[in-house]
Amino acid sequence: MTPQEHMLDGNAAVRAQHSDEKRMANRAAISSIAGSALEWLDFAAYGAIAATVLPQLFFSSTDPTTAALAAFATFSVGFVARPLGGLICGYLGDRVGRRNMLVFTFLLMGICSFLIGVLPTYASIGVLAPVALVTLRFMQGFALGGEVTGSQLLTMEHAPKNRRGFYSSFIAMGSPLAQVLANAVLFTVAALVTNEQFLRFGWRIPFLFSFLLVAIGLFIRMRISETPAFEAQRKQKRTGRVEATPGFGKHGGTILRLMMVWAAVSIAYFIATVFILSYVTSKLGVSKQTAFAVLIVAHLCSMIAMGVGGALCDRMGRRRAMLIGSRSMLAAFVVFFPLILSGHILLIGLAIVFLLCAAQFHAGVQPAYFAEAFPTEFRYRGSAVAYNLAVVIGSSAPFAATLIQAHTAGATWPIVALGVVFNLISMWAIHAGAECYGE
Template identity: 40%
Template sequence: MSRVAMASFVGTTIEWYDFFLYGTMAALVFSQLFFTKLDPATGTIASFATFAAGFLARPLGGIAFGYFGDRAGRKASLIASLSLMGVSTFLIGILPTYSSIGILAPILLSIFRLVQGFALGGEWAGAAALATEHADEGKRGFYGGWVQLGSSAGSVLATATVLLLSALLDEDSFLSWGWRVPFLLSAVLVVLGMFIRLKVEETPVFQQMKREGRRGRMPLAAVLQRQWRTVLLVVGMHLANTTIAYLTGVFLLSYGTKQIGMESNTVLLAKLTTGLILVTLVSMPAAALGDRIGRRPVYLAGTLGLVVFAFPAFWLFDTGNFALVFIAILLLGLANVLMYQTQGAFFTEIFAPDVRCTGAALGVQVATVIGGGTAPIIATSLILFSAGNSWPVSAYLIVIGLISTACTLLVKESRPARSGAQVAAEGALSR
């Protein structure tokens, strides 16, 4: 299980490092490098539009790699998705800018972003299935949490890399060549991730399905016929999580620097610090808590946390004070972690094994298109519409939080019921 956990964590970290790195650069420099003919506000929206383009490909990637994972195996699907992500990210790192090749630059940037989204679309469901299907029944939440931790670690790694480079380089150097370095470093990380994943065995669940001939020819048709309601509920549940992730990961960086007037390094440092705290102190305890009290109560704490924190977080952020900005991002991050760390087990357990990768991937990736990819654009547009006021963004978050709360209440608890002997044994161990 340690090897499985490491393969799930490292591979997912690399994929999300690549994906979040693009979002960070979209907020900081892409408007100046690839959309130079537009005014700053329109250029930022155009930059975020290419960021959102990656989300359009994620459901397609989820369907394709979900089929691959349900038919050929979880391990094969993960190796393919990691390879595709690594190639597309490296190509972004060597892509000429608008000043060199004109309109072809933003076109190619959008294409490579679509490939990134396609690769990521199948990564999560395969990694979650790999971890949870290897784990014992009472520890699926904990080991599924390693997959989720990879996403958070990827965001932290991307932020730390950009922060380091922007601190070491002057603005001209960063704009001319420094921004490329984090994308090129991805090639080294992909080789490491591939080495680890190749050493992991296929899951016992898939091996048994293969022996018994229970692999369906059309997993997508099967899941839509048998569990279409579950897919829709997963879409609604994941809305809050994906909206927070990309609002804090991408929009707040642009909002803090261009609207509040903060230094980009200050916002990056606040993001990095809160991310490190959540990753090291909160993430895995939240995942393990799902094994003890159930996935649904922990998830509901996150959706309701978003509703409660939506206005206070922006009141704090709008001050521009580092300490208060730190608290604002921490509040939103806490709500996010409570939801996200339970998903590895929650969203895989509620689907049948023969459609597990396809069903989980489809629900999550459709939600990212609706909530995640559009969040920076919607939030930026709301700020412009309200002449710089943040209250429409807070109201937007509350609506999303209520939708996810309602969907979570409609989903049955997925954690297997424990016997009286198991409960007694856990109580004895805790004493």
């Protein structure tokens, strides 16, 4: 074979390799958003029913305010479990691979969700009903704690270095897509049945799809390969050319800083999607169907904001993109309740869309922003712990807001102040961190 032929064969091999890498990156993005949306669906449905029917079904012996607080506390239990799930699944995911852990988390989420769908209520088994609900919710949170960061890494580590933000923004879309599906299902069911039928069996329907979702999700997950970054790390370990894995002592400061960054975003998200659903239906008299429809529109808009955030952070860097989102979120918090309290459904919708889009703009940047702050061998654990600890803080926002209103005669300004303070802390933490784009 002539040198020219050797060169042509070499070029063809390089092109084939690039083509395979691009195809796997696209497959990783598509499979991750689909798998993540399926896994988030039941978790999202729980958030919606926690704001509407759980107080009546599982805490019916208490007064309405206490029942709402109990329902939101149960909602938060799933998020309290997430750091533990992120830590354990992250530790294993850094050793056995991203994909293997994602199969496990998907199965666990599906089983727990189905069991919630067939769970007897307080009227049937008394106090055992909320106890069982809390237990299943905890296991859901454990699964999701390992799922979120794992699916982000699966996509980000398959993506080209200069398009990590854009590709990883797709996985962030899994959550709002699930919210759209969950609220669409609940909207449809609420429109087709009476309030009494919705309380009796309608709310269970999204959870009973879990077995079907597990089958589809496993098919999607098994078609994706392990990430090149993890395979390279595993090869280095086999050859003995890798140093001891740095622990939490070395990366604890980064984890704390990222937790402060994301706490504000998480608070805004749960105020805009969970607390406000309870507020507008119970305080302003907005119907469940209308509230679900508004959230569907808001989540669809937020998916566009995610894509914009992911694309921009590939052009201007992660830190600058995050600061743009933070400034927008600060403005959204200031005008949020004045628009809500107008009572006009279009202004209510505008308030929710503005705050949710500002928060979800960050979500398009977050996977790459968090992952690039840690080395490959610590990436799953570090990202998962920082992200899930922040979400624990954010998930308590509906409970805190309900408690604040109960002790301030329904005042909304303390809720705004809470969001603004956390937002300013987040902006300081973003400024304090280095730009890790491309690491």
